[in-house]
Amino acid sequence: MTSVEVVERRRPPSSLVRNDARIMGAVVAVLADAGWAGVTVASVARAAGLSPRPVQDRFPDRWAMAVGAWQQQVGPALEGALLELLESAGLEDDRLPRDRPAGPVLQLRAALESALDAAGLRHLIVGQLPEDLDDPLLEMNLALESALDAAGRADLMSLRAAGPSADWLANALGAFLRPGAELRAAAELLVVSAFNDDLAETVGSEVAHRVAAWCHPTGEHPEAAVSRAYLISIALGLLLSRTRQGAADLDLRDEARHLLDAFKNQSKPAVLPATRAEHLDDFLGFDTGDASLDALLRGTMEEVGRVGYEGATTAAIGRASGRSEGLVFARYPSKVELFVDATRRQHAxxxxxxxxxHQGIAAVHGPGIAEAVVIREFQRPDLRGYRAISLEQVRMALHDERLREVQWGELELLVAQALAEDPNWAAAGTPAHLHFSVAIGLGVTVLPILAPEAWLLPYDVVTVPLDEG
Structure with missing residues (x-):
């Protein structure tokens, strides 16, 4: 029985249904706080206030828990945040399906809304209540949390009422830069879905079909699809780069204005250079001068790209390297030290x-065209393995200080060198502008998980006006 079948089998009533809701809430909390590595039957049981037995009876392994969490909480939260994002920029498409199935506790919902209406607060939670939960107590709890959250951000409703604007877009992007638990959990599950077919199938069927429709390259309005794809990529990149120093304090309004201007003033699609990013074809090419070490570093990344960091054992790394497990510990004190060193060398x-x-293309065709070509190359279908490894490195850096230093240290060094050569280097700009450059670089590697055909989009219709603006 697959993880999807385990989750989708008929649920028993009463206490077991309530346990399901508690377990799923606990999975999300553990994912958000400890990452994928923290998700075990024992840790989820503790977070849910249950013994391990009911957790394991319902969800026999961590992948089954991941599937359930995505279906019940994480996927709907991500989809809702992305829809808010598109609406804030005027990029929603009314022709695409937006409805969600109603939940089984409509009477409770009606009573709650009536009480809030009587208190003059119902307008603050319109569109905020989840509709597909099975536990009335959990739904009421989440509804009240939504009401309190909305009351703390009362201006959001006025932003929505006023229509698309830089302020509303900045607010929607801020949800990814300063995410709640469900979006932090989404970042984990999006990345690790590369290592499990059941989770990948669930992500694809629950959210990706809608994102793929938003970003389809052969639709009636491909220019709008480009804007959606670019904006969603930035949002996903903000989610993954949130631990970069100073990121959480950035004011996004100026960048939001630039984006809206570019979306409104798209250029005509150009015939992009066919230049291939050949360095990505051999992205695991280590050259330390030591053949055994090169093989070990390459084998490490190949195994991580196949099963993820947590699934990669030192024995399997040894086999992938064509060497013994003993070589791992002869060279490094632990698996994490090996992974950190391999990541450092690869990033450099x-x-x-x-x-x-990028510079080679920009020198001939301009920076806007160069960025469009880079996006196309990073989203190539044949580079799925590259993206899986790169995103796993980014995900791990969210939780490990050493990897975070490697992840961002090399970037900061590159920025410093570029500014030393050209003090007016445009990519640096303001701190927010630089961070958006970082975010788009990460986000375009995430988008193919949700929209595999997005690599065919004419990104230059957005990147050129952004560069010229």
């Missing part, structure tokens, strides 16, 4: 190779 090579590739 790839950050610079990416910049050289």
């Amino acid at each position: 090579r790839n950050w610079r190779a990416n910049e050289v590739f």
